[in-house]
Structures are given as structure tokens and as C-alpha cells.
Amino acid sequence: MNACTSNTAWLDRTQAALWHPCTQMKQLAATPPLPIERGEGPWLIDYDGRRYLDAISSWWVNLFGHAEPRINAAIVDQLGKIEHVMLAGCTHAPVVELSERLAWLTGLGHAFYGSDGASATEIALKMSFHYWRNSGQPAKTGFVSLQHAYHGETLGALSVTDVALFKATYAPLLRPSHQAMSPDWRLAEPGESAEAYALRAAADLDGYLAAHADTTAAVIVEPLVQGAAGMAMHHPVYLTTAREVCDRHGVHLIADEIAVGFGRTGTFFACEQADIRPDFICLSKGITGGYLPLSAVLTTDQVYAAFYHDDSAQGFLHSHSYTGNPLACRAALAVLDIFEQDSVIEANRVRAEHLTSLLAEVRSHPRVRHFRQTGMIWAFDVADAPPGFGRNCHRLALAQGLFIRPIGSTVYFMPPYVIEAPEMRLMADVTLNILQTL
Numbered sequence: 214m215n216a217c218t219s220n221t222a223w224l225d226r227t228q229a230a231l232w233h234p235c236t237q238m239k240q241l242a243a244t245p246p247l248p249i250e251r252g253e254g255p256w257l258i259d260y261d262g263r264r265y266l267d268a269i270s271s272w273w274v275n276l277f278g279h280a281e282p283r284i285n286a287a288i289v290d291q292l293g294k295i296e297h298v299m300l301a302g303c304t305h306a307p308v309v310e311l312s313e314r315l316a317w318l319t320g321l322g323h324a325f326y327g328s329d330g331a332s333a334t335e336i337a338l339k340m341s342f343h344y345w346r347n348s349g350q351p352a353k354t355g356f357v358s359l360q361h362a363y364h365g366e367t368l369g370a371l372s373v374t375d376v377a378l379f380k381a382t383y384a385p386l387l388r389p390s391h392q393a394m395s396p397d398w399r400l401a402e403p404g405e406s407a408e409a410y411a412l413r414a415a416a417d418l419d420g421y422l423a424a425h426a427d428t429t430a431a432v433i434v435e436p437l438v439q440g441a442a443g444m445a446m447h448h449p450v451y452l453t454t455a456r457e458v459c460d461r462h463g464v465h466l467i468a469d470e471i472a473v474g475f476g477r478t479g480t481f482f483a484c485e486q487a488d489i490r491p492d493f494i495c496l497s498k499g500i501t502g503g504y505l506p507l508s509a510v511l512t513t514d515q516v517y518a519a520f521y522h523d524d525s526a527q528g529f530l531h532s533h534s535y536t537g538n539p540l541a542c543r544a545a546l547a548v549l550d551i552f553e554q555d556s557v558i559e560a561n562r563v564r565a566e567h568l569t570s571l572l573a574e575v576r577s578h579p580r581v582r583h584f585r586q587t588g589m590i591w592a593f594d595v596a597d598a599p600p601g602f603g604r605n606c607h608r609l610a611l612a613q614g615l616f617i618r619p620i621g622s623t624v625y626f627m628p629p630y631v632i633e634a635p636e637m638r639l640m641a642d643v644t645l646n647i648l649q650t651l
Contacts, residue, residue: 220260223248244604247616252279255629255636257616265616266636268628273440273472275503277551278631284502287547291540300326300537307542311509314549318481320490321511325529326537330471331365333495333508334433338369339531340493340512341431341465347519347527356388357421357432357464360395363441364433364469373433376441391425393418393432396447397439399583399594407448414447415454422462431465431492436483437587440472443623444592446585452487465492465516471508475499475548476558476630479565479588492516502548507541561589561630568632571641578648591626598622599651606647615643 217223224245232238233246250260255278257265267275277284291307298305312324325340327333338356345353358364358373365371366379372387374380380387394417398407405413422429436452439445459466468491473483477499480486484494493516497508520529535541551557569586575593576584584593595602603619610617617624624647626640 218260220248223260240604244608247611254278254280255632263614265611265614266628266632266639268615268617268626268640270499270627270629271503272498273477273627274498274501275629276475276499276548277502278629279503281502281551283551284504284544284547287543288504288540291543295539297535297538297540299534301532305537305539305542307539307546308537311542311545311549314546315496315509315511318549319494319511321494321513323512323514323517325510325512325531327497327508327510327533328506328535329365329508330469330495330497331367331370332533333471333497333510334364334370334373334469335367336508336510336531337433337467337469337493337495337512338373338431340510340516340529341467343529344465344516344519345430347522352428353430353464355425355429356390357393357418357429358390359434359439360392361397361439361442361445362392362395362433362435363439364435365471379441391421391429393421395439395442395445396451397442397445398447398585399445408450411448411451412454415451415458418455419458419462422458422464426462426464429462429464431467432459433467433469435469436473437478437486438473438483438590441620443594443620444585444590444625446587446590446592449487452484452489456487456489456491459492467491467493467495469495471495471497473590476552476561477589477627479558479562481552481558500548501541501544502551504544505538505541506535507538507545557630564630564632564637565589567634568626568628568637568640571637572644575641575644575648578645580648589627589630592623593625595622595624595648602651605651609647609650610643613639613643613646615639 228241248260249257251258255267257267315324316322325336327336342354356373360375362375364373368386371380371383373390375392394414396411396414398410401410456466468484470482474496484491493510493512495510501507580596582594582596602622606619
């Protein structure tokens with residue numbers, strides 16, 4: 214069954230057997246998937262031996278490169294102990310230790326585990342709704358998200374997502390939610406600062422909650438960067454003000470740090486830059502360094518206490534078969550160790566400064582609009598991008614050894630935290646070439 218040794222052979226089998234995520238399968242004939250045999254650091258290597266720089270961290274999950282020895286070793290060690298045990302009625306050292314460390318990092322606690330980002334969103338939405346029900350306020354069932362928000366594609370998560378491509382088809386299955394004004398600074402009026410625009414967006418949220426707080430359970434936001442909106446970035450004052458607004462109106466604040474947590478925005482969690490603590494924080498993607506599926510939701514003592522009751526129906530009875538998987542938890546613990554051992558946040562500031570300087574020609578290119586950077590995330594919009602720009606950009610970059618996936622006319626980079634100067638130079642050179650070619 215595994216006799217295939219070339220890209221072509223694996224592509225033939227892939228198209229016959231697989232249904233790829235977030236993909237119109239008919240388009241694979243023109244833009245086939247990349248057959249990857251192995252990875253080394255920030256590089257992906259196909260079955261024909263070609264190398265591609267993983268400049269988007271394999272959908273924003275990989276932190277320290279592929280085949281990182283310390284994460285490998287942690288997983289191998291755990292394999293010799295216990296690979297999985299159900300978390301209903303059992304516990305184990307990796308999940309307890311990870312929960313303790315995440316509690317210390319977030320200022321929250323009572324970690325509840327799922328397997329992916331959408332699962333974390335579902336958990337947080339259900340917890341918020343159920344909290345108000347348990348607290349004698351059953352009318353608080355509504356949710357608020359931002360315009361152009363993305364929180365996942367299961368039904369609850371999709372209900373608070375505002376990307377028509379993903380949501381419109383399934384609208385009859387979804388609960389209504391309200392989309393508040395996005396603080397994306399690209400939408401500011403001429404001469405209006407990012408901070409002033411963020412405050413205007415926060416005032417819009419305040420106005421809605423002033424009229425609807427009695428029926429609203431929570432506001433959910435992607436702190437600092439709205440990923441699927443095209444890496445839409447906003448000023449931290451929006452989060453500071455949103456926290457104040459939610460407190461004033463008695464509404465939960467859910468921080469969806471699935472994509473932006475674990476150092477992506479320049480601090481360990483994005484919320485740190487606004488000096489706020491949400492009522493719920495959703496974590497996934499980078500939590501295991503890109504190794505294994507895992508997500509977590511942490512919340513306050515007050516929320517937890519509302520479920521602590523003699524009546525089982527008042528408990529939070531949500532579950533996943535692989536909740537708190539020991540292998541995934543050991544990978545996550547290794548990730549936290551690497552952050553401490555390698556002073557990753559500080560080292561990333563140096564990396565970010567260097568890549569930003571190398572992208573100076575890209576930034577000043579006449580076709581580039583809204584060049585922006587937050588921590589280890591870079592993005593820009595391409596003016597007058599022709600139809601099919603994203604797919605053509607992806608193909609042209611691959612031909613030059615760079616793996617990127619533009620979002621419409623937005624080109625972005627979210628590389629692993631192990632890229633060095635030569636890889637950064639490649640990113641800048643290939644990007645400039647694409648701007649001059651497409």
C-alpha cells in the first residue's frame with residue numbers, strides 16, 4: 214500500500230480517496246495539493262525532494278518548526294506510559310500539569326479540553342449560555358461577534374462567524390447573532406488614527422449592548438488580529454474598552470486566541486497588550502506546536518461555581534472522546550518548556566524587526582496597500598488584484614520554494630518561530646517577484 218515514491222503517484226491516490234478541507238475539489242486539477250513526505254524546521258519536503266518554506270506555519274499551528282527534537286522526545290516518552298485514557302472518571306499527570314500552567318499564564322482556570330478551535334468556540338458559547346441559565350437569567354441567550362469574524366465552522370461557531378463564503382449556505386441551520394462594527398483600522402476614515410477608529414467601533418458595541426444586554430450572553434472577539442478577515446488588525450484600546458463595556462452591561466467577554474495565542478502577536482497572549490482578562494479564553498492551533506489536535510477553554514472561578522451543584526443537569530455535560538489526550542498534553546507541555554528555555558518572545562522581537570526591514574521594498578511597492586504587522590504576523594493587500602490572484606500567487610510562490618496561501622487579495626506571512634535570515638530573505642525576494650509578475 215505504501216509503495217508510492219513520487220509526487221505524481223500520491224496525487225493520483227489523493228484525488229481518488231480524499232476530500233480536502235476548505236477546498237473546491239474540482240479546482241485541484243489546476244492547483245493540486247502539495248504532497249509532503251517530511252519536514253525539517255521551517256521547511257516542507259515533497260516526495261521528489263523539493264523543499265518549500267512553510268511561511269504560514271501549516272495553517273498557523275506550527276511554532277518551532279517540523280520534527281522539533283524536544284517535542285518529539287516528549288511524545289515518545291509519553292507513548293511508553295499511557296497513550297489515552299478517558300477524562301470522564303479518570304485523570305493523568307500531563308493534563309493536570311498543563312491545566313496548572315495555562316491557569317498561571319492566563320489568570321483563569323478550570324481548563325476544559327476539546328480537539329480543535331471550533332470545539333473550543335462551541336465550549337465557550339455553551340458555557341456562557343449555561344452560566345446565565347444557572348444564574349437565573351435564562352433570557353441571556355444571544356451572542357455578539359465582530360463584522361468579518363471567524364470562529365470556526367461547526368454550527369455554533371459558524372453562527373458567530375461573519376464570512377459569507379463559509380456561512381451563507383448553512384444559514385437555515387444557524388442561530389442568529391449580532392455583528393458589531395469591526396475595529397479593523399483599514400476601515401478608518403482618512404486622517405482617523407487606528408486608536409480613534411477602535412474607540413469608534415467600541416462605541417458601536419456599547420450602543421448595542423445598552424439596548425440588548427438583557428438578552429445577550431457574551432461578546433466573542435479575535436484579539437488584535439481577525440485572521441480570516443484578511444489579517445485585519447486593530448488597536449489594543451478596542452479590547453480595553455470592550456472589557457469595560459461588557460463589565461458595565463453584565464455580558465461575558467470571550468477571547469478567541471485560537472490563532473493569535475502562544476506568541477503570535479508579540480506577547481504570549483494578545484489580550485496582554487490591552488491588559489485585560491476575558492471571562493473565557495479559547496486556545497488551540499499553536500498549543501501543541503503543530504503536532505497534535507488539542508484545544509482548551511479556561512474561565513473564571515465565578516463561572517465554574519455556577520455549575521458546581523448537586524443537580525447533574527446544572528453541570529457542564531459537554532464531552533469529547535479524546536478530551537485531554539495525554540500525548541497532546543505532553544506536546545503542549547514541551548511547547549511551554551521551549552518558550553521558557555529559548556526566551557522565545559524576546560527572540561521573536563528580533564526576528565520580527567529583521568523581517569520587517571527586509572520587506573521594506575514590498576511595503577513601498579506601488580501595488581501594496583495597508584502593509585501591516587503585529588508580532589509574528591505580516592500582511593498587505595494587493596491593489597487591482599486580478600481574478601484568481603490568490604491561486605496564482607500560491608502557484609508562483611511554490612515554484613520558487615515558498616508555501617503561502619493568500620486570502621483573496623491579501624498576502625500574509627505567519628512563519629514558525631525558527632526562521633532565520635536566509636529564509637526571511639527568500640520570503641521577501643519571492644514576494645517582490647510575485648508583485649512584479651502577477
